[in-house]
Amino acid sequence: MKQFIIRRLLIMIPVFIGISMIIFGLIHSTPGDPYITMLDPNITEADREAMLNSIGYYDPLPVKYIKWIERAIKGDLGYSIRYKEPVADVISRRIGNTLLLSVTALVLSVLIAVPLGIVSATKQYSVFDYVATILALIGLSIPAFFFALGLIKVLAFDLGIFPISGIETTGANYTGMKRVLDVLHHMALPIIVLTFVQTASLMRYTRSSMLEVIQQDYIRTAKAKGLSERVVIYKHALRNAMISIVTLISLSLGGLLSGAVLTETVFVWPGMGTLVYQAILNRDYPLVMAGTMLLALCVLFANLLADIMYAVVDPRIRYE
């Protein structure tokens, strides 16, 4: 196992370099330069040229790439063109906010979806199953964006229970417990949106995976042995059903940083998704580069984790 992990980590290195080359090439081949979207349309060509020169815009692509990677290895991801501060600082301020949302939503949706899915499967075609299925269908088909706006309209605007947007009350400067409560208050709506959407797919997945296992021969054997329904379901069936569920959850970790772009945008949540999106629009090359590499890294590790988890939950799988 140890060997497997080391081998996989080593394979990740060339993959990672490959990804960095592709992303770098793609970003720099998009038309437009960073100063085109900035304020002053009357800026003279000479000034613009000077600025572009100063950021190395006219270097040949391989030179730019080597310059970038040289610095990146030293831990220097460069200066954001728009924010004029080190990219690492820009990203570090957002990443916690995004994780706060996405991790909470993921945990909640696992806690809700897995039990719901199991009950749905064991009581197939019951009223409970139908209600859960309909809700899941709604969750799968409703666009997160629309759902978020609907929630804002009803819960925030009409009823005034939650704030409309932001991560905290602006200008209030709360500290300590008050601040925690304030942030929780602001988190509620985005969390509802993210959790609802993720729960829907995860629940459907758990249900079908459970159903498949329940129909297998060994379950019938277990029942024939006279084991109680509970033991059959939770001890024998669930363990096998979990194999695919765990994989799905591990893989979804890859989307922790990038999965909430729309939700972040609607709620003006200062996270990674909006940051990278804005950076692309602004042609903020160093920021886009670091941001997307981070997202790529996240996906790579999620894949590795999925493979490891596979071995952990499924005794038949052994990596030698």
Place this chain on the structure above:
Amino acid sequence: MKRKLFSLLLVIAMISTLLVGCGGDKNATNNTPSNDAVKGSDKSVVRMALWSAPAGIFNPVLLGDDYDGAVAGLIYEPLVEMNPKFEFESGLAEKWEISEDSKSITFYLRKDVKWHDGEPFTSEDVKYTFEFISDPGYAGNKFSQISAISGANDYKEGKSESIKGIEVIDDHTIKITTDEVFAPFLDKIAGIDVIPQHIWSKIEVSKALESTDILRNPVGTGPFKFEKFVPDQYVTVVKNEEYWAGAPKIDSIVLQVVNQDTAQAQMLSGEIDFMQLSSMNPDDLALYEDAGIQIQEVFYTSFQQMGVNVRNPLLADKKVRQALTYAIDRQGIVDSLLHGHGNVANTTYPPFFWSYPGDEAINTYDYSPEKAIEILTKEVGWEYKDGKMYADGKPVKFSLVYPTGNKARELSAPVIQENLKNIGIELDLQIMEFATMVAKVKDEKAFDLFLLGSGIGADPDVRNNFSTEAIETGSNYMGYSNPELDKLFEEGVKYIEIEKRKPIYFEAAKIINEDMPVIFLYNWSEGRAIAPKLKGVQSFAFGNYYKVNEWYIEK
């Protein structure tokens, strides 16, 4: 082996950034200052909506986007300020004198002004501001605005120790001289926000953009003092008790990032007190009205245009461009897409601006497809049969590129397509993301027609749009050139006095109206939504903060 090691290091670098990132965030959360909680107290706070987060470059001569500008505008001030009537009023300069030959202006500065940190404001600060902008290491975009000052170019090239045209007479008097008469002197040079010498001279100008600490703790002379910047979320400014024109009546202003989709709800629920409206949809306006929200309509000196690539032989003839103008139902666009909040544009100046020659002096190209067809067939020599237009036997077809982002502009493209179809011309619509589109038009010149906004700012000098020189160096993407117009443009900037400039620009406006290097579509107005309780706001095209110190909250 070496390569592997190299790559391993890269991965480690990435991971450590990630870890450092998470750690850093915790720190930032913990050290929030707890001084005066604004909400819940009886302090008067005004909350203004920003559509996007400020980048944090709060230096008025370095910043590069509107949102940083919205913050800096409350903190810094220029020597003279433009008022909502487009006239100049005293700012940091109490009065000024224009010399006989119009080449220099002496500014008499206010003596009672202090920087927010208590240091006195003097002529040295003004001098320093211009030196800062002319420094070889300066990375902002204001130099073109002040390059007319005598010796500014020498200073920029390192040929002199000081700018020849700037003369400090005493602590509160400064004389600025230009080589040639510079028409927009008051707007461009005296309109620059002054920065404090005692703070910025501590660092090299070339390092200014990296001095995050100074950039994010701006010290100005304006009505509001900077208090707090939370990246991606909001900026707070508090009133300057010692403001020379009288301390502001509101205690603080919070500029916060708001999503345009939810902004209306926030405005109606009172979470936001001031915002710019992106559309003047009558249904929306009615909603605001019901809630008692005030709407101020602001007219812009900008226009939307359909640029024409005159390098295309089919479009080189001005008759064709005139015919296209007749063919487009521009009044219809104003009525339907702008809901009447704007007007048809026929030249580069809007009807309310002083360089507009008057409706009777120009051709208004009233919508008439018949006339368009007549011009094209009789005067240009194209052929119109079975509802299709043919030039030299080939059907006429153009491509129209336009950017996403401005809704009315986006929607006007299919209208134009439909209009031109009525005169038998086929239009191929290509919508694309803004930067991509500009690159296509500007660098590749791969287009027949394009839609873009443009504007004159506060001065009628439009050389950057329509002069021959601007084909290479400015935004004359059309490739349009008219020597007569070039001459007028040169003449127009030789005077500072409006009365002397008027006839020149009237003439220029007429030529542009006749040549139609771009097909002028419309000028538009935008609304400002202002909370019922907030009084005293006077928004206009060049600012929302006119006399912001006199804003007050009605109890």
